[in-house]
Structure formats: structure tokens, C-alpha cells
Amino acid sequence: MRGHGIVELTGEGWTLRGTDATGDAGDIEVPAVVPGCAHTDLMRAGVIPDPYLGTNEAQAQWVGLADWEYSRHFDVAARPDGSRVHLAFDGLQTIATVLVNGTEVGNTRNMHRRYRFDVTDAVRPGTNEVTVRFASSARAMLAAAGDDPLPYDWSYPYNELRTMACEGGWDWGPTLVTAGIWRNVRLEVWDTARADVDVTTTLDEDLRRGTLVVGLAVEGGPCEAEVAVAGHTERFTIDSTGRRQLTVDVPEPEPWWPRGYGAPTQYDATVRLLDEGGKVLQETHHRVGFRHIAIDTTPDEHGRAFTLRVNGRPVFCKGANWIPDDLFVSRITPARYETRVDQACAANMNTLRVWGGGIYEDEAFYAACDARGVLIWQDFMFACAAYPEEEPLRSEVVAEADDVVRRLAAHPSVVVWNGANENLLGHEDWGWRTQIRDRTWGEGYYRELLPAAVEAHAPGAVYVVNSPAASEPGVHPQVPGDGPSHLWDTWNLLDYAHYRDQIPRFAAEFGWQAPATRATLTEALGTLPDRPDDPALLAHQKQPGGERHLVDRLKARFPDPAAIATDTDRWHLATSLNQAHALRTAVEHFRSWWPRTAGALIWQLNDVWPALSWSLIDHGGRPKPAWYAVRGAFADRLVTLQPREAGLSAVLVNDTDEPWTGELVLRRVHVADGEVACTEREFTVPARSVRTLPVGPTITQAGRRREELVVADTAGADRAVHVFVRDDGVRWPAPDVKHTVEHKEDRVLVHLTTGVAVGDLIVEAPGMRADTALLTLLPGESGTVVLRPEHEGTPLPNNEDVSLHTRNGFFAT
Structure with missing residues (x-):
């Protein structure tokens, strides 16, 4: 956004003070950085250890029970007569009182909202002070819930306050209730008119007519709004304060498509406020896309569908x-x-x-x-x-x-x-x-x-x-x-x-x-x-x-x-x-x-x-x-071995716009002796479709069930493997994998060979990240895993630095 006089108040220059005189925070005063929170500022100052490390979380609980105050000074130049000054916060966590030069200008109780306070009468030319006092969210939640709380999980009744629920603990995260200015803050000076601007788009079902919808919450005026998108520009007269909606038709836009279905086409959209002389008062830029969205809930023999349709096309949501x-x-x-x-x-x-x-x-x-x-x-x-x-x-x-x-x-x-x-x-x-x-x-x-x-x-x-x-x-x-x-x-x-x-x-x-x-x-x-x-x-x-x-x-x-x-x-x-x-x-x-x-x-x-x-x-x-396992399972083309009424079947999933034609090689393989039986099946799977092929008795009638695998291979898809018994009953042989390291300019190639079948082969080296993992190699097969440094400057490993892990090690005696 431009067109305003903006004083950014992010970064250094803030001070954090504890204001709970009876608690642990009363004597604390440390430099602060915005965006930030009490915990990050206290860590930076060495007041508390990092609560993510070891068992330090328990030592930081007092922080959420204390009250905190952020303050800083800022300079404002003399401003034109009739101009207005707003203090804008993109995020406050959570119960805050905002003061400018000692004058209270606003209060907040919601971490999830943006706030804008008119501070025209509170600021003055020269040096000013902004103060944000935070009351403890933890204490406030407990007080609001009282002795008869509504149901909630974990440490604090987050349902009583519009704050991030999981700061009160969850079954994957710590309990660290905090306070702070967690998104950007700035001072905006404006005259004549300003507006909160939001935009959205619609696209007709036939994908031929798009609409850019602009919402304006205008203060001041009169003025004009100019909207430009996809080569179309329209002007609108804004004659009064208040909220209004403007629309611009965009014929034949290129649709925005999800991954795998087409290009995620976006357009620049610009919204300007102009005074009566054509001077730009405010300008906002947006990236927009046109797409038609629906969820198909058609009844069928199984109940009701629940299928997302983007631009009329059904999408399997992989994520x-x-x-x-x-x-x-x-x-x-x-x-x-x-x-x-x-x-x-x-x-x-x-x-x-x-x-x-x-x-x-x-x-x-x-x-x-x-x-x-x-x-x-x-x-x-x-x-x-x-x-x-x-x-x-x-x-x-x-x-x-x-x-x-x-x-x-x-x-x-x-x-x-x-x-x-x-x-x-x-x-x-x-x-x-x-x-x-x-x-x-x-x-x-x-x-x-x-x-x-x-x-x-x-x-x-x-x-x-x-x-x-x-x-x-x-x-x-x-x-x-x-x-x-x-x-x-x-x-x-x-x-x-x-x-x-x-x-x-x-x-x-x-x-x-x-x-x-x-x-x-x-x-x-x-x-x-x-x-x-x-x-x-x-x-x-x-x-x-x-x-x-x-x-x-x-x-x-x-x-x-x-x-x-x-x-x-x-x-x-x-x-x-x-x-x-x-x-x-x-x-x-x-x-x-x-x-x-x-x-x-x-x-x-x-x-x-x-x-x-x-x-x-x-x-x-x-x-x-x-x-790595999920990467393979979500691949556009997938072969998987699944139990079906006809017995073990190879299911081929084609999540692309092109038919998938190939040859499926099905083998029964002994973990030490190699291939026992093999069949080959030609197949075609239409676009965005699934095809099921019974594996057949040649492959499924195992002679040594605890020592044999079913393996399905085809070009363009990961290998699928099936065992005949419970996993803990497979007789995996002792791993017999040999590796050599080849250095390239910025990576290491680890070449692998094995004399017996190995499952879930993982290659690791300190400071390196592998391009693949969980390999199944059959007797006599070889493969290569590429390792790249996690950070620039990490030395490349030698042969002795590389470690191999397989499933076999849990089973071999």
C-alpha cells in the first residue's frame, strides 16, 4: 500500500517490561523486537532458557501468568491541517491496552484480528511514545471459565478468549501462553480519504466470465476509486464515508488451476483512491486468480459424495x-x-x-x-x-x-x-x-x-x-x-x-x-x-x-x-x-x-x-x-497391491490428464534366492482413473510364505511390495548391502549393491539430506541415493561417514 505517510514501528527500539509487581516479572526490563512476544524477548535477553530445549518448558510457565508492557518512542513530523493519524496493528496477542503519550486509544481481546486506532488527537510533532500493556491471557481465561466451564481440552480454557488455542497446550505441543505484538505495526498519516480494501473474484461455471469484487470501507471523501485488472480499468465515484462494493467484469480470464490440473494463473489487481484533482491518495496491489469452486454432495449407493470440484473438474485432494x-x-x-x-x-x-x-x-x-x-x-x-x-x-x-x-x-x-x-x-x-x-x-x-x-x-x-x-x-x-x-x-x-x-x-x-x-x-x-x-x-x-x-x-x-x-x-x-x-x-x-x-x-x-x-x-x-513414503503414495501415477474380493490385486491410479499405458511386471521373489515366478500384464488406465488387476495364482501361491515377497514394477511409478504373513513373521535375511561414495561438486552419490533382499533401506550421513529413502532392493540389485548438504559449507561425507539402516536388522539372527 502507498499514498499514506507511513512510519514503520517494527524492528528494534522497543522495550519489554514486566508490570506484575507481585510476581516473577516485576523487576524485568529488556530490549524487545517487534514482531515478537514476551518469551522470545526474554530468551534473547537471557532471562529464560529456550523452552523448546530439554525440559525447559516447565521453567517458563510463569511468563504466561504475568502482565507485560511494550513501549517505544517514535518521531512524527508536522502534518498538514486536516490530516488524520492512525495507529495500525496487524496482530496483538491478546488482551491489550494501547496508549499514545499516556492517552488510552484502544483495547483489544482478539489475537486473530487487525486493529486500527485513530490517534490524531494523541500524537504531536516531534517525539512520541506508544505503549501496549498486555494482561495475562492465562489468568483471564481461567477467570472467564470460572467454576463451571464449558468443555475444552488441555491446560487453559481457550474457548473463553479469541487467542491461539494451541498456546494452551495440545497433544503435539507445549503449554506456552505468551503476550506480544506478533505482527507488524505502523503509524499512517492521511488526508482527504482512505479505505480498507479487500478483493475477491468469481468465475462463472462455464469459465467464460470472471468478476473482480472490490470491497471498500471508506473514511473521508469525496474521492474516486480506480480499479485495474487484466487490462481492464474502471473508475467509480465515492461520495460518502462507509462500506461499498465495486465490481469489474473480466471476460475470458485464464482460470487458476490447482497443482497437476493446469497453470495457477494470477493477475495483478490495483485499487487506487484519487482526489478530485486526480492525485493518488492510496494505492493497494493484489494478486488474484479466477476459479470456480463447488463441492459435489450427490447421493449415491454409498451415501453422499464429498468431492471438491475446481473449474468443474473433480479433484482428489492429496495433502x-x-x-x-x-x-x-x-x-x-x-x-x-x-x-x-x-x-x-x-x-x-x-x-x-x-x-x-x-x-x-x-x-x-x-x-x-x-x-x-x-x-x-x-x-x-x-x-x-x-x-x-x-x-x-x-x-x-x-x-x-x-x-x-x-x-x-x-x-x-x-x-x-x-x-x-x-x-x-x-x-x-x-x-x-x-x-x-x-x-x-x-x-x-x-x-x-x-x-x-x-x-x-x-x-x-x-x-x-x-x-x-x-x-x-x-x-x-x-x-x-x-x-x-x-x-x-x-x-x-x-x-x-x-x-x-x-x-x-x-x-x-x-x-x-x-x-x-x-x-x-x-x-x-x-x-x-x-x-x-x-x-x-x-x-x-x-x-x-x-x-x-x-x-x-x-x-x-x-x-x-x-x-x-x-x-x-x-x-x-x-x-x-x-x-x-x-x-x-x-x-x-x-x-x-x-x-x-x-x-x-x-x-x-x-x-x-x-x-x-x-x-x-x-x-x-x-x-x-x-x-518419503507419503511422497510415493501421493505420486501422480501409483501402483499399489491391495486385498480385493478377487484376491490380491494391483491397483493402478492415474491422477494425470493423459492415459497411462505400460507393462506391469509382477514377481514372486525369495528374499535370498531371488525371482521365483513372474508374469507381465499390459495395461491402460484412462486419465484421472483407477484400474484394478488381479495378481493371479502364479504369483500369489507362495511356496515359502515367510520368505517370499510379491513385487510390482512398471515404468513411471514406485515399486510396490506385499508380504504373505504378518510383518513380524517375515524371515528377512541379515542385511548384505555394500556402498561406495562418489563426490560431485555439491552432492554425494552413494552407490548400493545387495546380495539379498533388503527392506526400508535408509542412507544417512551427518548434515546431509537424502533424495530418497525406504528402498526395497531385491537380491543382486543395485541403486543410488543422492545426499546433499543441509547447509552451505557442510563438508561432504566419506564412505565411513555414511550409515545404512534397513528393516532386516530387526529380524536377522
């Missing part, structure tokens, strides 16, 4: 749930957003779901998704709790919904808005009714208030009442065959083979835990403890019973889980492999049932801190083995 990439959200940079989105794309994902217990992310996140064609399912920030619908919360929800939808509506990637995460489910299945009694609990938000905001400000998007939810009111939110589903019984109770028990219409959440990579855990703990039940390691496992689940889920997959559970090295590898196989099993199963199943969003892509969690990418930005 993951997104949580804040850091619990101290001011630390998430545009570069970090781009890296994470690129990692999702590299895993062949086309969809990310922004989960409802975090934040509405920064513009940089949505811009990265826009440019890459990544679809966004955007939750409103309501999760796993009952929310009161009365004041003072209701007014905050109204203002938040209006502000957030207007802010994000410009982004073509934001295609689905969701009312809440698991709140309808909680009301029906988690015993809430008794605790709620006759009180409101949020349903009015999800069925009335929030969809109205989407309809008003983002007419090109669709709205879903909750996840999970059925298509019709009065139907249980988790009914089979209808709406988005959350599949948690498998991880919590069962072996991962039970993912195949269900054929959901859209799997919006399912997941399997594993620890962060060894490198990330070592950074967090200093050294890896000998046993996985060490207190320092368990401090980073936040699911109640999660450590027990990790070991219990090894049953039927690895021999002697109890012994594995006493050795951190073996435990780390086994649980990491288990997560990889569990998620591969789930994703391949769901994809094999397209179009009946139309989406698979894994819980979760990323982490808020170094954790034992469900993430694919740990907090250090390092992919876990499961990331």
Missing part, C-alpha cells in the same frame, strides 16, 4: 493438515513458509488444511500456495471445545469473521472455509451435553454467523459447517459414507491395517506418530538418551499415553517390541518406519477407491516444536521417513 510452524508465531518468516509449502509440493500434495486451533496464517503462506497451485481448506479458529455465543465473545467472533474473510478472500488458493474442528463431533460423542446443559456452545456460529461472512466477502469459496460433519443437519457428524471424516480409532486403538476397514468419502484427518529426526532431537536435547522413556525425551511427547502407543503399535510389525522399547536407536528407527508404512497403507487404500473417496489429508505436515508427534516434517525442517 496434509497444517499447524503453526512455530508456537512463537512471530518467528515464522516468509522464507520458512515457502520452504514448508515447497516440501508439501515435493511430496506430491495439492491441498493443505489450516487447522482451527492455530492462527490465520500470514499473507506469505497464502501467496506461496497461490503461486504453486496448492488448495487451502481454511478452518475458522474454533477447535475441540464449546464456545459461548454471548458477549463479550460474540462481538469478537463477528469482527474476526468479517476481518479474516475479507483479508484472505483475494487468495485463489483459499477454496474451502470450515466452521470448526471436531466441535459437532465433541457435542455428540465426547459427553459435552451434560456439561453444557442449556448453555450455548457455538453451533450458531458454525451454522449461521460464519457462513454469512463467507457468503458476504468470499462468494467464490465454499463453506463446510465442521470437520467432521455430515451433509445434512440432524445426521451424526461421523456417519459412514457422508462428509469429511476424522479417522483416529486406528492410531489410538488398532493396527494400521485397519485403515482398510473404512472407505471414507473424504479423510480430512488421520495420522500416525513418530519421533522427530535424530538430528532435530539431538539439537533439542543435547544428546539422545539411551532409553526412550527418559524424562527429557518424554517431555516432548504431549499425547497422554503416546509413548505407550508408539510401542504398542509395533506389535505384529516388529519382533519383540518390549526389547525395542529399551533401546533408543532401535526404537527411533522402528517407530519411524512404522509411521511411514502406516501412512502409506492409508493413503494408498484411500486413493485406490477414487472417485468414491475424494480426499486424504494427513495429520499433520509440520510441527510447532521438536516433538514426538504425527508430523511428516519435524520442527528442524527435516523430513521424517514417512515424508
Whole structure:
């Protein structure tokens, strides 16, 4: 935006003071940086240790119970007569009183909103002071809930305050309630007129007529608005203060397409305010795209479809749930957003779901998704709790919904808005009714208030009442065959083979835990403890019973889980492999049932801190083995071996616009002796289709069931492998893999050869990242893994620096 006189107030120059005279913060005064928060400033000053490291989280709890004050000085030049001055905050966390030169100019109680205060009468030419006093959110939440709280999870009743729910703890993150100016702040000087500007687009179903819709909340005037987009420019007369909507027709725009379906075409849109003489008063720039979005819920023999259609085309949503990439959200940079989105794309994902217990992310996140064609399912920030619908919360929800939808509506990637995460489910299945009694609990938000905001400000998007939810009111939110589903019984109770028990219409959440990579855990703990039940390691496992689940889920997959559970090295590898196989099993199963199943969003892509969690990418930005498994399972062309009524079958999934023709080689292979039987099948799979081919008795009638594998290979797809017995019953031979290292300019090629079959082969070296993992090599086969440095300047490894890990090591005697 330009056209105003802007004084940026971000960066250094701030001071953080503790204002809780009776508590631990009373004598603290340290330099502060904005955007930031109390924890990051106290860490920088050495007042508290990093709560992400070791068991330090417990030592930082007092910070969230204290009151804090941010202040700084700024200079203002003499301004023209009649001009106005606004103090604009893009994010305050959370209960704040704002003062300028000692005069109170505003109050806030919502982390998720932007704020603008008229400070014309409070500022003066020369040096001024701005002060932001934060009351403890932790104390305020507890006070608001009282002795009879509405249902919520974790440490603090976040349902009583519009703040980031997961700062109060979650089953993958620490409890670190904080306070601070967490997004940019600036002083704006203007005259004649100014406006809050938001834009969105629509595209007719025939893809021939687009519309740019500009919302203006104008102060001052009269003035003119000039709107330019895609070679079209129109002027509008603005004769009074208030909100108005302007539309510009854009005939025949190039549509914005998701990844794999076409180009994510975007256009520059510029909105200018002009005075009567044509002088530019304000100018905003936006990147927009034109797309038509719908969700098909047509009844069929299985229930109701739940299929996203983009520009009329049905899309299988391949992706993951997104949580804040850091619990101290001011630390998430545009570069970090781009890296994470690129990692999702590299895993062949086309969809990310922004989960409802975090934040509405920064513009940089949505811009990265826009440019890459990544679809966004955007939750409103309501999760796993009952929310009161009365004041003072209701007014905050109204203002938040209006502000957030207007802010994000410009982004073509934001295609689905969701009312809440698991709140309808909680009301029906988690015993809430008794605790709620006759009180409101949020349903009015999800069925009335929030969809109205989407309809008003983002007419090109669709709205879903909750996840999970059925298509019709009065139907249980988790009914089979209808709406988005959350599949948690498998991880919590069962072996991962039970993912195949269900054929959901859209799997919006399912997941399997594993620890962060060894490198990330070592950074967090200093050294890896000998046993996985060490207190320092368990401090980073936040699911109640999660450590027990990790070991219990090894049953039927690895021999002697109890012994594995006493050795951190073996435990780390086994649980990491288990997560990889569990998620591969789930994703391949769901994809094999397209179009009946139309989406698979894994819980979760990323982490808020170094954790034992469900993430694919740990907090250090390092992919876990499961990331590699998911990359293959989400590939555009997939071969998977699945149980079917006709027996073991090869299912070929073609998620491209071209027919897939090739030859499928099916083999039965002995783990030491090599090939036992082989058949070859020519196939054609039409575009965006699935074809199932029975494997046949030549391959499935094993002679030595515990020592033989079924292997399916074809050009252009990853190898598929099936075993005849439970995983813990396979007689894998002792690994016999030899490797040599070849140095290139910026990478290392690790050449591998094996005399016997090896499963889940992983190549590691300190400071390096592999291009592939989880290889299955058959007797006599060879392969190459490329290692690249994580950081510039990391020395390339030699032969002795490379370590190999395989599944075989758990089985061979």
C-alpha cells in the first residue's frame, strides 16, 4: 500500500517490561523486537532458557501468568491541517491496552484480528511514545471459565478468549501462553480519504466470465476509486464515508488451476483512491486468480459424495493438515513458509488444511500456495471445545469473521472455509451435553454467523459447517459414507491395517506418530538418551499415553517390541518406519477407491516444536521417513497391491490428464534366492482413473510364505511390495548391502549393491539430506541415493561417514 505517510514501528527500539509487581516479572526490563512476544524477548535477553530445549518448558510457565508492557518512542513530523493519524496493528496477542503519550486509544481481546486506532488527537510533532500493556491471557481465561466451564481440552480454557488455542497446550505441543505484538505495526498519516480494501473474484461455471469484487470501507471523501485488472480499468465515484462494493467484469480470464490440473494463473489487481484533482491518495496491489469452486454432495449407493470440484473438474485432494510452524508465531518468516509449502509440493500434495486451533496464517503462506497451485481448506479458529455465543465473545467472533474473510478472500488458493474442528463431533460423542446443559456452545456460529461472512466477502469459496460433519443437519457428524471424516480409532486403538476397514468419502484427518529426526532431537536435547522413556525425551511427547502407543503399535510389525522399547536407536528407527508404512497403507487404500473417496489429508505436515508427534516434517525442517513414503503414495501415477474380493490385486491410479499405458511386471521373489515366478500384464488406465488387476495364482501361491515377497514394477511409478504373513513373521535375511561414495561438486552419490533382499533401506550421513529413502532392493540389485548438504559449507561425507539402516536388522539372527 502507498499514498499514506507511513512510519514503520517494527524492528528494534522497543522495550519489554514486566508490570506484575507481585510476581516473577516485576523487576524485568529488556530490549524487545517487534514482531515478537514476551518469551522470545526474554530468551534473547537471557532471562529464560529456550523452552523448546530439554525440559525447559516447565521453567517458563510463569511468563504466561504475568502482565507485560511494550513501549517505544517514535518521531512524527508536522502534518498538514486536516490530516488524520492512525495507529495500525496487524496482530496483538491478546488482551491489550494501547496508549499514545499516556492517552488510552484502544483495547483489544482478539489475537486473530487487525486493529486500527485513530490517534490524531494523541500524537504531536516531534517525539512520541506508544505503549501496549498486555494482561495475562492465562489468568483471564481461567477467570472467564470460572467454576463451571464449558468443555475444552488441555491446560487453559481457550474457548473463553479469541487467542491461539494451541498456546494452551495440545497433544503435539507445549503449554506456552505468551503476550506480544506478533505482527507488524505502523503509524499512517492521511488526508482527504482512505479505505480498507479487500478483493475477491468469481468465475462463472462455464469459465467464460470472471468478476473482480472490490470491497471498500471508506473514511473521508469525496474521492474516486480506480480499479485495474487484466487490462481492464474502471473508475467509480465515492461520495460518502462507509462500506461499498465495486465490481469489474473480466471476460475470458485464464482460470487458476490447482497443482497437476493446469497453470495457477494470477493477475495483478490495483485499487487506487484519487482526489478530485486526480492525485493518488492510496494505492493497494493484489494478486488474484479466477476459479470456480463447488463441492459435489450427490447421493449415491454409498451415501453422499464429498468431492471438491475446481473449474468443474473433480479433484482428489492429496495433502496434509497444517499447524503453526512455530508456537512463537512471530518467528515464522516468509522464507520458512515457502520452504514448508515447497516440501508439501515435493511430496506430491495439492491441498493443505489450516487447522482451527492455530492462527490465520500470514499473507506469505497464502501467496506461496497461490503461486504453486496448492488448495487451502481454511478452518475458522474454533477447535475441540464449546464456545459461548454471548458477549463479550460474540462481538469478537463477528469482527474476526468479517476481518479474516475479507483479508484472505483475494487468495485463489483459499477454496474451502470450515466452521470448526471436531466441535459437532465433541457435542455428540465426547459427553459435552451434560456439561453444557442449556448453555450455548457455538453451533450458531458454525451454522449461521460464519457462513454469512463467507457468503458476504468470499462468494467464490465454499463453506463446510465442521470437520467432521455430515451433509445434512440432524445426521451424526461421523456417519459412514457422508462428509469429511476424522479417522483416529486406528492410531489410538488398532493396527494400521485397519485403515482398510473404512472407505471414507473424504479423510480430512488421520495420522500416525513418530519421533522427530535424530538430528532435530539431538539439537533439542543435547544428546539422545539411551532409553526412550527418559524424562527429557518424554517431555516432548504431549499425547497422554503416546509413548505407550508408539510401542504398542509395533506389535505384529516388529519382533519383540518390549526389547525395542529399551533401546533408543532401535526404537527411533522402528517407530519411524512404522509411521511411514502406516501412512502409506492409508493413503494408498484411500486413493485406490477414487472417485468414491475424494480426499486424504494427513495429520499433520509440520510441527510447532521438536516433538514426538504425527508430523511428516519435524520442527528442524527435516523430513521424517514417512515424508518419503507419503511422497510415493501421493505420486501422480501409483501402483499399489491391495486385498480385493478377487484376491490380491494391483491397483493402478492415474491422477494425470493423459492415459497411462505400460507393462506391469509382477514377481514372486525369495528374499535370498531371488525371482521365483513372474508374469507381465499390459495395461491402460484412462486419465484421472483407477484400474484394478488381479495378481493371479502364479504369483500369489507362495511356496515359502515367510520368505517370499510379491513385487510390482512398471515404468513411471514406485515399486510396490506385499508380504504373505504378518510383518513380524517375515524371515528377512541379515542385511548384505555394500556402498561406495562418489563426490560431485555439491552432492554425494552413494552407490548400493545387495546380495539379498533388503527392506526400508535408509542412507544417512551427518548434515546431509537424502533424495530418497525406504528402498526395497531385491537380491543382486543395485541403486543410488543422492545426499546433499543441509547447509552451505557442510563438508561432504566419506564412505565411513555414511550409515545404512534397513528393516532386516530387526529380524536377522
